[in-house]
Amino acid sequence: MTEIERYYAPASLEQAVDCLQEAGGVTVLAGGTDLMPQKNAGRLKPQRTLMNIRGIAELRGVELSGGEIRIGALTTITDLLENPLVRQHLPQLIEACNHFASDQIRNVATLGGNICNASPAGDTLVPLLVLDARVDLVSRPEGRMLRRGLPVAEFFVGPGKTRKAPTELLAGVTIPLPPENYLGRFFKFGTRPALDIATISIGFGGILEGGVLSRVRVAFGAVAATPVRASHTEAALEGRPLTEATIAAAAAAARDEVTPIDDVRASAWYRKELIHNMTKRILDHVAHA
Amino acid sequence: MSVSEKPRFIAQESLIGTRVTKMDAPEKIEGKTRYIHDISLPGQLHAKILRSGRVHARILSIDTRAARALPGVHAVITAADVPDQRPIGVVRDHLPLKGDRVRSLRDEIAAVAADTEEIAAQALSLIEVEYEDLPLLANPEDSQKPGAPVLHDDHPDNVAMRFEYSHGDVRAGEAESDVVLEDTFKLHYVTHCCMGVSGIIVEFDASGSLLMYSNTQVPFLHKREFADYLGMDPSRVRIIQPPIGGGFGSKLDIYPFEVICVFLARAAKRPVKLLFTREEEFLASPTRQPVLLTLRSGCKKDGTLTFRQVHTLHDNGAYTSWGATTPFVMMQTFSSLYRVPHCDYHTVAVYTNNPYAGSFRGYGNLQATFAIEQHMDMMAEAIGMEPLEFRLKNAQDAGEVTGQGMSFKSCGFKECLTTAAARSDYSRKRRENLEQRQSGGPVKRGIGMASMLHVGGGAKIYPSDGCGTILKLDDFAHVTLITGASEIGQGSETVLSQLVCEELGLPMSAVTVVNNDTAITPWDVGVHASRTTFIAGNSAIGAAKKAKVKILAAAAKKLECAEADLDLRGGWVIRAASGEALLDLPRLLRSLHFSDKAELVMTTFYYEPPSVHQDKAFKGDVSAAYAWATQVVEVEVDTETGIVRMNRVTAAHDVGRVLNRLGIEGQIEGGVVMGQGYALTENLLVEMGVMKNPNFRDYKLVTAPEIPEMDISFIESMDGEGPQGAKGVGEAPAICVAAATANAIYNATGVRMFDLPFTPERVYRALAGKSEKLCWKPE
Known part of the structure; x- marks a missing residue:
């Protein structure tokens, strides 16, 4: 067959x-x-x-060099959860891994697989967007190794579709090391604690100094054909004091800029409501952190 | 053996009420149990069924030539190949293989038996069917409109069944009411989700007799039905039940796949095995009955109930299975859970092109209780009475005979109410929660209660509600308990063994249970109606008592004393008064066997409960005992997401008496979780007859971290007819949860939800005032 x-x-x-x-x-x-x-x-x-490709040892593992964290494509979700570098520097990614499927799946599922599957609801994709990750694509035309980097934000083109050429293999991702005072948050809404596909997910990253936000990154999952950066929401926050008014404006911007669909898991209306309410909740938590 | 070696049994060590590990638990935990999946007969073929994938269509042609020509295929059948097939089901409206028309997505068109599952699947893909779509009837409310598509020509009004019940005069009741409420409730599709999917192995043996390895819950009814169906002598039909991976009522009816597998075995002249895939299990096994229900209730200012009037519209789906008959149970709750002087109940069960509904743990009672227990809270609020006090005022007592003729000989209802309320601190928390509705954060706390009445001593639906037992003691005092009662994971073999050991003074290790072969076991009506412990338990006790009489008579003769002075304990005949061991039981049994009289200790017993068939007006004492329960559910409602978290369930159940404490705790915990799924997470989405989520990814069973803390109390009302005082408990724990959760959500938020399930988006919509307004009255 x-x-x-x-x-x-x-x-x-x-x-x-x-x-x-x-x-x-x-x-x-x-x-x-x-x-x-x-x-x-x-x-x-x-x-x-x-x-x-499971036998390619060089594609598995996490390393820090030159101010960047490099994660091999074959690194499993369990590897990430157990890795001290990821735990210390990439809190959103850890939070996403904590909501990723079940232990059995985490033990074999790879970060590269989650990226290449390119689901709009892929759990690790929203944190990678917020962390300014770049994908590392390798090919070997005419016998020479060719590497090409691409911001993860440009990698996804639709559900299950990426800019990876058929001759390319995803070798890993590179993430600039976030600064010491970096705040990272990830929120996944499912109807149960784990083993669920995100109804929506929200990633947040930024620096809060003197009550003012900078280097703000916001990304959403399951509200468009790909996981997306939320530029209007970011603009509503960047360089502003994190007051109640700012939070309300950012939550409203978030609701307005997402374009979810109705499906078996949720209606578009409900997804927009969740994006609004949970963006507000995350920012409230950041403000009180 | 010298006298000094004989033990002395001073204290009576009873097994009743102790924690006994299920006899099949170790092998199941170790993965050693051989389910139907693990069984292969020599020469066995594998079957697969082609389903329509159309909701309502005429079949124009079926071309099986390419499938028949595929190497490895031994039989391909369509309706044209089995001209002797006849309709099956409760009203005989369901042809196993559809020849001219399909009425639902799951309809069977053709079936293949092949050397492997892969070849069978490939053969299915080669069958070409031409359809012409017909107008769709997806909404039960549309079924009664003029011009609605007619699903079955012999039911031109699309009505499969009607039920009418009444006692008293509801108009008189309404006239004396100070408060009258009327609301419409809507109950959704859920399905059983047994861990073991449906399956069957069929073989015609050398003599032409039919042998089926089947997961049925009703082997003796099945045996008769198959014999009748095939025109065979029933004594040539044998059913063996391998260990069954869950039933919950799903295996009470005869289904097309079983008949089709018999046809395939007949055609291929080889044993044929058919196992569902998980997706097929969702698509083609029965559901709980979806119901639209309008309830009108009244009471006086002092809290006295005055009347109840109920209209329900049951969505049968495309064919009629047991789901259509759930009004039998629903009307009991409306007429008899509380003292209500006037009650009317009307059901119309109609055909649609939706999945068809079968029986499911609780049998309509979850739906009825959902409506009635919300109205109890609402009426209490309307007259300014505490919900607990209002219920206590109207609750049944022992000695009551209801308008429907149910006679409550034992009744712990009021104790269930007060126990659950006290252990959960219900009244204080309810008041405190009301205060935090308007203040505090987005997460609101709520507490709600609901109670239930269910049969607890069998249900006389069939000509007999009995069960037979054959008991034998071998030469070493090992007992073989041969019972008609099937084990479907509920723990019946353990509790039956316990009852026998209690009579014969033997340890649990002294029993082997044989319960899965119609060629061996005596008749039993089947596993349903929470009846096995009560009926099969009394049957087992009856056989054990007869064995004991026989043993003590022989011992008394040997010891030259009176039988009444003797007893059995620890494998010995003892002196009842002193506990002194007198005769070693195995030795006594051997001396009986190898004597001039050559006698073996073998007994039989058939127990028929003292219940009666209801008359045509559905009146009569249908069960030998009735079970009661109150459950209090505590939730947190996140008003910004609609997520309802169930934190704690306090359950008080009148179980008559606890037999196996471990087993009954497991039953109640499992039932509560099933009720939790019904209330909060499970939702089989059917849109225009198409199932949208036939998988465990999108059909959400409750997972371990969601299970609430539970506080379980047993009210031991010591039923006079029950085995050692016990009553049935199988269905009871699932019944109240959804109703209590609805009341808890109201307590938390002030928003009342009349339709299930309480999934986050639906709750969020309700909180936003965007729910569908339900209002239904029959034409």
């Missing part, structure tokens, strides 16, 4: 991108937690070659 003709498990990044370059028609398998259900439900047709 299966159309897969070849299974390939490269041991290095070079081998993997070679395969993408040469074979054409490759399905990349990492954790498999999105791939397998999509295949079983008939939503994803496997290509002729199934390439399992």
Whole structure:
């Protein structure tokens, strides 16, 4: 019944991108937690070659160098939760991982997989947007390694669609190290504590000095075709004192700038209400932090 | 053995009320239990069913040629291949394989038996069906309008069943009322979500007899129905039940997949196994009955109830299963939970192109209780009385015979009310919560109560509500308890063994239960109506008492004393007065067996409860005992999201008597969580006949962190007819939760919700004043 003709498990990044370059028609398998259900439900047709990249050791892990945190694409959600660098510097990402599926799924699901699946509701994507992450894409045209970086905000083009070329592999993400006084928040609304797809999610990052916000980043999940940065909401906050009036204006801007849809999980109206109420709640918490 | 080695049994060590581990728990925890999934018969084929995927359509053609030609396929059947098929179901309105017309998304068109599941699935994909869509009937309210599509030609009014009940004169009751309320309530679709999906294995053996490995809850009714259906001698139909992964009422009816699998086995002349996928389990197993219900209630200023009038519209779905008959139970709650002098009850169950509703733990009582217990709070508020006081004033007592003819011989209702209220500090918290409605943060606290009445001593629906037991003691005093009562995970084999051990003075390890083979076990009507502990328990006790009489008679003869001076304990015949061990039981049994008289201790007993069939007006004492409960639910409502968190449930249940404390706690905890899912999270979304969320991602069962803290009290009313005083408890704990939650949300927010479920968006809408206004009256 299966159309897969070849299974390939490269041991290095070079081998993997070679395969993408040469074979054409490759399905990349990492954790498999999105791939397998999509295949079983008939939503994803496997290509002729199934390439399992789990054996590429260099794609897994977290390191800090040159003022940047680099996270390999094969780093699992459990790895992130247990990593001291992530715990110390990237609180939104930790919070998102804490709301990510179940322990069993976290043990195998990878950050790279969550990014490449490009769900508008993908749990880690909103924090990555807020953290100004860049995706690291690798290919090997004519035998030479080619790396290209792209802000994660530009990476997503629609549900399940990204700017990654078929010959490219996502090697990881790079995140500028947030400053010491950085405030990061993540909120996911689901109808239960975990094992749920976000109805909406909100990421916030910024610096609060003397009651004034700067370097503000706000992003929303599940309110548009991709996870999105909220430029109007950011503008309503940037450089302003975090007063009740500012918070009210930002929450209203948030409600006005999202474009959610009605689906089986929530109506567009309710999603807008949640964006408004929860943006306000997060900012209230930041103001009282 | 010398006299000095004999033990002495001074204190009576009763098993009743102790915590006994379920006999099947260790093997289930270790993953060793062999469910139907694990069973393979030699030569077995695998079956799959092609479903319509259309909601209402005429079938123009079915082309199975390519499927039949596929290597590995052994049988392909459509309606044309089984001209002998006849309708199944409660009113015989459901052909297993549809030949000319489909009426719902799940309708069976064709089926394949093949060497593997994969080949069967591939064969299905090769079957071509042409349809012509027909006008859709999705809304039960539309079913009675002129020009509505007619779903079954022999039901031109789209009505499957009607129920009319009354006692007293509601007009007189209304005339003497100071307060009259009328509201419409709307209850949604939920489904059982058994961990084990539906399945069956069918084999015709060498002699042509039919053997089915089945998960049914009613093996003896099934046996008869299949024999009748196939024109076979019932004695040539045998049903074996492997361990069943959950029932909750879902396995009370005969379903198309079972009949289809029999047809496939007949056609392929091989054993055939059919297992649902999880998605198929959602699409093609029955649901709880969705109901639109208008309740009119009245009372006097002093808090005396005056009348109740109920109209309900049941959405049957495309076919009629047990869901249509839930009014049997609903009307009991309206007529008899409280003393109400005048009561009318009317139901119309109508056809639509929606999923069809079956029986589900509580059997209509969750729906009825949701309405009645909200009205109790609302009437109390209208006359300025405390909800607890108002309920106590109208609650039933032992000795009462209701307008419907139910006779309450034991009744702990008032004690349930006062216990649950006291243990939850209900009245104080209710008052305090009222004060924080207008002040404080966005999260509001609420407390609400609801009570229920349910059958607790079986229900005489069939010609017999009985159960048979065969009991044998072997040469080593090991007991084999052969009972008609099925184990579906509820713990019946454990509690039945406990009752037998109590009579015979043996440890739990001395019993083996045989309960899953119609060729061996005596008749039982099935697992339903919270009846197994009560009915099968009394049956098991009856057989054990007969065995005890026989043993003590033999012992008395040997010891040359009176039988009354003797008793059984710890595997010994003892002197009742002193506890002194007199005869080793295995040795006594062997001496009976290997003697001139060559006697074995084997007994049988058939227990039929002293209940009666209701008459045509639905009056009569249908159960041998009745169960009562009050539950108090405490919630927090986040008014900025609509999330309702259930923090605590205080439950007080009149269970007659606790037999297995561990088992009954498990029943109540599980039932409360099922009620919590009904109230807060579970919602089978059906839009224009199409199920939108047939998966556990979007159909939300309650998960572990959401389960509330529970405080469970048992009111032991010691029922005179019950086994050791016990009453049934299986359905009771699920019944009150949604009603109590509605009252708690009102207490927290001042907003009353008349429709379920209380999912965040629906609660948020209600708080924003944007709910659908419900108002329904029959034409």
